[in-house]
Amino acid sequence: MKSNFKRLSFRAFRIPIFFTVLLGFTLLSPGRPACAMEPWAGLYFHPQANTNNDHAKFLTDFEALVKELKARGLNTVVFDMNYSAYRFTSDYRLNNASYPLNRGFTRSESRRMTEIARGNGMQVMVALQVLTHSVGNVFPTVYPRYMLAGRKWREGVRYTEHADWVEYHGTTYRCTSTRVASAGNAPGPKSPYWRAEPSNTRDPFNKEGEALVFKMVDELIDTFTVKGVKPEGFHIGSDEVGWWYENPEQATGKTSAQIYAMAITNAYNHIKSKNPEMEVIMWGDMLDAHWNGMPKSEQYNLSGRNTAAAIDLIPKGLIIADWRYEANQRYRYDDIRQVFPSVGEFIDKGFRVWPTSWNDVKATTDLVWTGNMEQARSGKVMGHLYSTWLMGMVPELKPLLADPGYQVPDAILSDINGSSKATYRQHYREIADSITATAKLIGIKQCRGSEYFCGSYPNCEDNTRKSGYRGGAFTAYSCRNNRSVSSTLKFPGDYRGYWKFNGDASDAAGRNSGALMNGATLIDDPQRGSVAKFGGYGPHVRVKDSKALDPGNGSLSVAAWFKAGASSVLGTIVSRDPAFKSFNLFLHQDGKIWFQTNGNNFYRFSKNGISYRDGKWHHVVAVFDSKVPTIAIYLDGVESSGTSMFIDGANDKSSRSDLFIGNNNGLGQYQFDGSIDDVMIFDRVLSPAEAKLLYQFNQKLPPLQGEGWGSGLRRQNPHPPPDLPLEGGGT
Known part of the structure; x- marks a missing residue:
C-alpha cells in the first residue's frame, strides 16, 4: 500500500x-x-x-x-x-x-x-x-521457482536498485545498487551490486x-x-x-x-x-x-x-x-x-x-x-x-x-x-x-455542512459544481447554516498583459503583442486547446519592451499555466530581465516554482515536497507586494509559499529589457521544455481569492449535471446556465 x-x-x-x-x-x-x-x-x-x-x-x-x-x-x-x-x-x-x-x-x-x-x-x-x-x-523463500523470473542480464543496461531482477547463469538476482551493467559489476555470489533473491511477484x-x-x-x-x-x-x-x-x-x-x-x-x-x-x-x-x-x-x-x-x-x-x-x-x-x-x-x-x-x-x-x-x-x-x-x-x-x-x-x-x-x-x-x-x-446520514457541501440528506448539494463563470463574472456558491448561498466575484480584467495563445501570441490587453521565435510553436492540447510549446534550445515568445510592463518600484503579480516533465535544466516560464534586475518566474529542476524579483537576493520558492514536473497542467500565481515587501506563491489555487530570501530592500525593478516567455534571454538560457498557456501580468497584488479564481476559471471541472456548462471552463461556454442569484442569494 x-x-x-x-x-x-x-x-x-x-x-x-x-x-x-x-x-x-x-x-x-x-x-x-x-x-x-x-x-x-x-x-x-x-x-x-x-x-x-x-x-x-x-x-x-x-x-x-x-x-x-x-x-x-x-x-x-x-x-x-x-x-x-x-x-x-x-x-x-x-x-x-x-x-x-x-x-x-x-x-x-x-x-x-x-x-x-x-x-x-x-x-x-x-x-x-x-x-x-x-x-x-x-x-518465495520456499518456492522461488513459482516467482516471476528476472530478465536476462545484459551489459550496457541501466538497472535500478531494489526494482530490477535479472537471470544470470541460472540464478535470479536483485539489484542492490543502481548502475549501468558491465563485465566488472556482473551478478554473482560475491557481487556488492546484486543479491541472489527471487522476485516479489508470483508467476501468474x-x-x-x-x-x-x-x-x-x-x-x-x-x-x-x-x-x-x-x-x-x-x-x-x-x-x-x-x-x-x-x-x-x-x-x-x-x-x-x-x-x-x-x-x-x-x-x-x-x-x-x-x-x-x-x-x-x-x-x-x-x-x-x-x-x-x-x-x-x-x-x-x-x-x-x-x-x-x-x-x-x-x-x-x-x-x-x-x-x-x-x-x-x-x-x-x-x-x-x-x-x-x-x-x-x-x-x-x-x-x-x-x-x-x-x-x-x-x-x-x-x-x-x-x-x-x-x-x-x-x-x-x-x-x-x-x-x-x-x-x-x-x-x-x-x-x-x-x-x-x-x-x-x-x-x-x-x-x-x-x-x-x-x-x-x-x-x-x-x-x-x-x-x-x-x-x-463514517456512514453518518447527513450532509457535510462544509463550505461546499450542504443541504438535506441524501440530496446534498455540491456547490463547486454549481459555481461557475457567466458574463465575465464568477458566481461562487457556499454553505451558510447548511444552506446554499452565493456571491459574485468578477474576473480580474485590469491586467497589463495577457497572452492567451489562441492562434497567435497577441496580447488581450491590446498593448504588448508578442512573436513566436526560434521554433516556438502553438499546438492543440487535448485539455487546454491552443497553447505555446517550447523545447530544445532557443524557442521563446518575445514581447518588446514596454512601459506598461515595467513594474518600477511598485507591486506586481504574474500568472500562468504550465506543463513540464523532468529536466536537469532550470526552466523559464516568464522573464522580464536576463540579468535578474526585474522579475523572473522559473520552474526549478527539482519541480518547485522559483520567483525572483527586486534583485537576485529577493526571491521565494514554492513549498518543499511537491514536484510540478509531472507532465500535468498546473496554475501558478506569483505575487510581489512592494509595501511589505514580500512574495507569495499560489499553485493550483492554494498558497504554496516556501523558502525565501529577502535581503535586497532597494525595491527597484525597472528594466528596459524585452519580456520573454519560454527562456530567459531569447537565446536559450534557462530553456523551458514543455507547454505554457494564459500568461498574465498585473501591476498590483492579487488577493488569495483572485489567485484561486484564476485557477478555477481555467481548470477543467465536470459540467453541471443536465447543462453544457460548469465551473472551471477555460473558455466562455456557449451554453451557460439560467441566471444565477446575486450576492446573498439562496437556494
Whole structure:
C-alpha cells in the first residue's frame, strides 16, 4: 500500500506493523454477530508479538485493544496474515520453513485471536497477498521457482536498485545498487551490486504455484472459522505490483492488464466457488490509470505497470479498497471540492469501494466525507479503512487512542535514527488522532455542512459544481447554516498583459503583442486547446519592451499555466530581465516554482515536497507586494509559499529589457521544455481569492449535471446556465 513505509523495520523484525479500520455492509446470516447488519467498523491487523516474542502476552494486549476499539464503536477485525504472520501446515515445506519468533502464529493461536474478536462482538476477515508483495513473504523463500523470473542480464543496461531482477547463469538476482551493467559489476555470489533473491511477484501463469497459494487461502479460511462461522471476507491484496514483464505481449501474448485481470479473477473465482457468501476485497491502485495502473514512466511513475484496463475485465463482485493517504496531487485530491474523485470513478465502473486513509487528519476527514457523499449518491461505499504502516502498534494503539497526550516510548523507535524520531512519533499520534476525529463520522446520514457541501440528506448539494463563470463574472456558491448561498466575484480584467495563445501570441490587453521565435510553436492540447510549446534550445515568445510592463518600484503579480516533465535544466516560464534586475518566474529542476524579483537576493520558492514536473497542467500565481515587501506563491489555487530570501530592500525593478516567455534571454538560457498557456501580468497584488479564481476559471471541472456548462471552463461556454442569484442569494 505505501511501499516506503513497508520497508520500515522494528529492531530485527524487518517488517512493518499496520492496521486498517474498515467500514461496510453485509447480509446477516446464521451465527454472525448482530453488527453484520451494520456498517463494518474494524481493525485491519497484522499479528506480531512485540514483547520479548511472547505470543501469550501479545494475545492479552490484543484483547485489550479489541475492547478499546469496541468501546469506540468498531466492530470488525481483519487479520492480515502476510509477512510470515501465520505458520502454514497444509504444505510440509511451508510448515518446516523458518519463521521469526515474534510471528509465525500457530493455528490454535490464530483461532484464539478469532475467539477474542468474536467474543467482543467483532466480525472477522482475513488477508493474504495472492500475487504481489512476495505472497506473504515466506512463499518465495520456499518456492522461488513459482516467482516471476528476472530478465536476462545484459551489459550496457541501466538497472535500478531494489526494482530490477535479472537471470544470470541460472540464478535470479536483485539489484542492490543502481548502475549501468558491465563485465566488472556482473551478478554473482560475491557481487556488492546484486543479491541472489527471487522476485516479489508470483508467476501468474504457473498453475502449480497458483494452486499452492489457493491452498494457503483455504487453510486461512478454515483456521479463522470458529463454531462453523466463516470469515465475512477475504482480502487478496494485489497492490503495488513490483517485478513485472519487460514486454508482456511478447512474453505471454497478453497485455499487462489482461495478465493482471487473469490473476485477480482466478483468485476471486476460487474463493467464491467454495465460499459464495464471502466478500472478496482488493487494493485499487493498479486499476487507476492516473497512478500505478498507468504505463511505466521514467519521468512520472516508475511503479506504473499499464494494468488499469483490467478494471473492465475483473468481476464486479470485488470490493475495491481505494487508498488515498494525503490531500495532494499524488493522490488526485481535488482541493476545491475537498474530495478524492477516484472513489466515485470506481463506483461508476460498477464496484463497491472502501476508501482508505493513513495518518493525515485532513485527508482522512475529507476521504470519510467523500465516502459519505458517494454513499448517498450510489449506495456502494463500504465505509472507511484506517491504515498505519508503522511498527509496534500493539500494544501502542490502545494508549494512543485512550489518551490524546500519550506519546510512544523510545523503545518503539529504537530502529529509527535520532533525527527522524520526532517525525515518526508524530505519525503515531496522528494515526490515533485521525481515527478519533473521524470514526463517528463514517456512514453518518447527513450532509457535510462544509463550505461546499450542504443541504438535506441524501440530496446534498455540491456547490463547486454549481459555481461557475457567466458574463465575465464568477458566481461562487457556499454553505451558510447548511444552506446554499452565493456571491459574485468578477474576473480580474485590469491586467497589463495577457497572452492567451489562441492562434497567435497577441496580447488581450491590446498593448504588448508578442512573436513566436526560434521554433516556438502553438499546438492543440487535448485539455487546454491552443497553447505555446517550447523545447530544445532557443524557442521563446518575445514581447518588446514596454512601459506598461515595467513594474518600477511598485507591486506586481504574474500568472500562468504550465506543463513540464523532468529536466536537469532550470526552466523559464516568464522573464522580464536576463540579468535578474526585474522579475523572473522559473520552474526549478527539482519541480518547485522559483520567483525572483527586486534583485537576485529577493526571491521565494514554492513549498518543499511537491514536484510540478509531472507532465500535468498546473496554475501558478506569483505575487510581489512592494509595501511589505514580500512574495507569495499560489499553485493550483492554494498558497504554496516556501523558502525565501529577502535581503535586497532597494525595491527597484525597472528594466528596459524585452519580456520573454519560454527562456530567459531569447537565446536559450534557462530553456523551458514543455507547454505554457494564459500568461498574465498585473501591476498590483492579487488577493488569495483572485489567485484561486484564476485557477478555477481555467481548470477543467465536470459540467453541471443536465447543462453544457460548469465551473472551471477555460473558455466562455456557449451554453451557460439560467441566471444565477446575486450576492446573498439562496437556494
